[in-house]
Amino acid sequence: MPPKIGILTVSDRASRGEYEDRGGPAVFDALTEMLTGAWEPVRRVVPDELHTIELNLTELCDQEGCALVVTTGGTGPAPRDVTPEATEAVCEKLLPGFGELMRAVSLRSVPTAILSRQTAGVRGKTLIVNLPGKPAAIRECLLAVMPAVPYCVDLIGGPRLTTNEAVVTAFRPKGA
Numbered sequence: 001m002p003p004k005i006g007i008l009t010v011s012d013r014a015s016r017g018e019y020e021d022r023g024g025p026a027v028f029d030a031l032t033e034m035l036t037g038a039w040e041p042v043r044r045v046v047p048d049e050l051h052t053i054e055l056n057l058t059e060l061c062d063q064e065g066c067a068l069v070v071t072t073g074g075t076g077p078a079p080r081d082v083t084p085e086a087t088e089a090v091c092e093k094l095l096p097g098f099g100e101l102m103r104a105v106s107l108r109s110v111p112t113a114i115l116s117r118q119t120a121g122v123r124g125k126t127l128i129v130n131l132p133g134k135p136a137a138i139r140e141c142l143l144a145v146m147p148a149v150p151y152c153v154d155l156i157g158g159p160r161l162t163t164n165e166a167v168v169t170a171f172r173p174k175g176a
């Protein structure tokens with residue numbers, strides 16, 4: 001069975017069909033570029049509702065058994081932006097370094113990168129990573145954190161993920 005990766009778009013308008021979801025496909029394309037080996041996407045599009053996001057994150061982790069769940073959208077300061085709150089609610093451990101790094105990298109291209117509260121955390125054997133909603137942010141943010149993702153998944157008991165070295169090199173400490 002190839003590892004599953006959850007792709008959760010959090011957007012009121014994409015979930016209502018007011019615009020086509022470009023975030024989910026952008027996450028899929030970025031992961032396809034960065035990972036080698038078979039993996040199976042599990043795609044969902046939900047509105048910016050705390051309970052709905054928590055429920056979908058929980059299902060992707062506990063029922064689907066995803067090794068990694070990538071969310072896009074709902075990380076900003078607007079009243080309906082609650083993806084980080086949902087992530088924090090379902091995770092046993094938070095990994096604030098992911099958000100710190102993604103904001104630092106994004107700041108090189110856009111000053112409003114500081115508005116994103118994107119974070120990451122671990123639920124069981126699943127790593128959850130938040131990305132901003134702007135489709136243009138997705139590759140940039142994923143590329144920044146991907147070197148640490150496979151070893152993190154190793155450490156929490158997930159499957160061995162491998163990266164396309166021509167694009168990004170996974171870092172594993174010697175002997176790991």
Ligand SMILES: Nc1ncnc2c1ncn2[C@@H]1O[C@H](COP(=O)(O)OP(=O)(O)OP(=O)(O)O)[C@@H](O)[C@H]1O
Pocket residue numbers: 009010011012013014019020021022023024048073074075076078132133134135
């Ligand atoms: N899934 C998506 N597909 C296409 N464009 C998106 C998507 N999510 C966000 N965007 C674009 O990025 C902008 C900022 O994203 P943000 O998550 O703040 O959306 P929003 O204004 O809260 O609206 P919504 O939740 O309805 O997507 C949006 O206004 C939209 O232009």
Ligand SMILES: Nc1nc2c(c(=O)[nH]1)N[C@H]1C(S)=C(S)[C@@H](COP(=O)(O)O)O[C@H]1N2
Pocket residue numbers: 072073074075076077081105106109110112113114115116117131132133134136137138140141
């Ligand atoms: N790399 C990158 N990060 C980015 C952006 C961007 O365009 N590129 N947009 C910022 C903006 S304008 C906002 S409001 C926050 C939160 O976006 P979200 O609510 O769509 O998650 O992400 C920020 N991070």
